[in-house]
Amino acid sequence: MGIHDAPITIEEIEKNIVETAFSEGYVKPQIEIPRTHKKVAVVGSGPSGLAAADQLNKMGYRVSVFERDSEAGGLLRFGIPDFKLDKKIVQRRINLMKEEGVIFKPGIEVGVDYSVEELERNFDAIILALGCTVPRDLPIPNRDAKGVYFAMEFLKQSNKRVSGIPYSEDKIYVEDKKVLIIGGSYTGSDCIGTSNRQGARQILQIEIMPMPPKQRDETMPWPIFPMILKTTSSHQEGCERKWMINCKEFLKDDKGNLKGVKATEVEWMRGPVTKRYTSFVEKPDSEFIIDCDVAFLAMGFLHVQHTGLVESLDIQLNPRLNLIGNELEYRTNKEKIFACGDARRGQSLVVWAISEGRRCAEQVDAYLQKI
Ligand SMILES: Cc1cc2nc3c(=O)[nH]c(=O)nc-3n(C[C@H](O)[C@H](O)[C@H](O)COP(=O)(O)OP(=O)(O)OC[C@H]3O[C@@H](n4cnc5c(N)ncnc54)[C@H](O)[C@@H]3O)c2cc1C
Structure with missing residues (x-):
């Protein structure tokens, strides 16, 4: 299986491909997207929320991303230091998503500055990508x-x-x-x-x-x-x-x-x-x-924040006190509300958050096609 061979620098190779793509101008916003009238709210703009928003936007849904912090990016923006992740990389992706039609609403804590009634009334599907933010x-x-x-x-x-x-x-x-x-x-x-x-x-x-x-x-x-x-x-x-x-x-x-x-x-x-x-x-x-x-x-971090949005929406919790969300469906106990990322799987890694966001988006799409 070759598992004892010297490791390959996959990270460096992948970074080099992406940076070359940007510097050569191969990465361009996809603006001509056929649109449906259906609207999706993503609450939380960390990697899981961004991945879900990006995918649903490209599928033609009208996506709004709510973020309580002053800037989008979640822990990519305000957790991981610049010496590990240059914020220009995060901002570059967010700018691209904006050009492609994703609406970002920073500085809004859903459940406080924007009521759950409005959220449920104004959107056909809601994704909770709230992170696992309660520290031990x-x-x-x-x-x-x-x-x-x-x-x-x-x-x-x-x-x-x-x-x-x-x-x-x-x-x-x-x-x-x-x-x-x-x-x-x-x-x-x-x-x-x-x-x-x-x-x-x-x-x-x-x-x-x-x-x-x-x-x-x-x-x-x-x-x-x-x-x-x-x-x-x-x-x-x-x-x-x-x-x-x-x-x-x-x-x-x-x-x-x-x-x-x-x-x-x-x-x-x-x-x-x-x-x-x-x-x-x-x-x-x-x-x-x-x-x-x-x-x-x-x-470490214990679980998703319960006070505010999660309590107001009456979302059930799993035994580790994170949001319930069936592994296959990412759906919570509430109609049209989904969960992904650290808020669902507990404190984890960026790659998992992105994977969860993408898989959650597929499930939201399947749900929206049925209603
Ligand atoms: C200091 C630190 C360093 C890390 N370093 C690495 C690393 O090097 N590599 C790695 O793979 N992983 C790392 N991780 C883990 C990684 O950052 C997380 O697994 C990942 O960010 C989780 O993504 P997420 O989208 O689920 O949540 P988050 O990134 O936590 O984003 C959740 C967002 O939801 C917002 N939000 C919550 N409630 C509301 C509300 N009611 N209304 C509006 N917005 C709301 C929050 O403000 C936040 O911006 C690190 C974590 C920390 C804390």
């Missing part, structure tokens, strides 16, 4: 210390600053600060890259799980997704990493500012059958203090 918190003592933020608060603001977009929140800037990143995820890695660019004095990333193996072991034979150690370019740019650390308490000074974290080392036990890590105990006498001015919580 760390409810330990002194969580309210000034300087403890969710990773996305930091990354979103930094993305806005880099693009010259105004923001109203208190400034989070880590120049000359001692930064602690709690969580070993990609989001944590993006916090490292951003902190380095802002001139942080010291960066430590900690993770409660053990350090993953550098290669597949018996718990993850091919083709299971390999949970192996990932060292990104952000890690290589400079930071310290520690595993098997459990945070016990944030420490604050008399003004309420974060000054450290009380932590312990832990030991993990594996389950007898799966051989996966199932539980941990704290190592005796291992308590120590991490000195830091800022802590970013990068421990």
